[in-house]
Amino acid sequence: MRTYKSQKIDPQSDYPCPCRRSGRLQPIILTEAFGCDRCQQIFVVQDDGYVMEQLSTHYPYKRAWRWTGQQWRLDRSALNLSYPSLLVMTSFVLMAFFLILATLQSPQGTRALTHLLMTMGVLAPLGFVFWLASRR
Template structure:
């Protein structure tokens, strides 16, 4: 399915809030900005009227959306939006190496100790990723 073409954002229209909190965006008087009536966030229109950016956020990256006529789509999906698969891949790789080292018959018990430490240290980021994406 092809992504829908972005439409220019009309400052006189009301839009649903892109933060998915069932709020409505309405224009802030005398500005090229919108305010949400539910989450109290402020959004500005950028890039010739095609991109809506969120202001005043604790999110480390600027969040931006494009209007498709029916819904908002993320304007710049990058590493910030797709780090879950990267984190899970790194955790699985580390776990598999640790399991191979742990269950391999070896004469050196220190390798087994280091493999167990590696497995335990891998569980901490796995737990953090799980808690971050639990919502």
């Protein structure tokens, strides 16, 4: 059974390219970065020394990998940071939906709906600001 325990990345060694192209990563002289000889991508080792991050990318989130000794494994710890904010926003939307549904069914629906919409008008920009802040 293989173990996928991460190994510290040696800045003086060369590695296969994590982009799955048959290139090799080689240290760039006078920097703490690696460059691929095939795809021309630049990678930087994070401060802990276990994660390598792609610098120039078209993805909204930076891609990062961990070295297992034989191969690169995609590091998913950066993606896990967005789950709490996604959970908060989803619960906010569900709560607002059920509040609107409850006020439309009440006997004083129009007055309660006006108050609810005013409250939503104040809370929606706050939720939007929270969403923007959680995106970094």
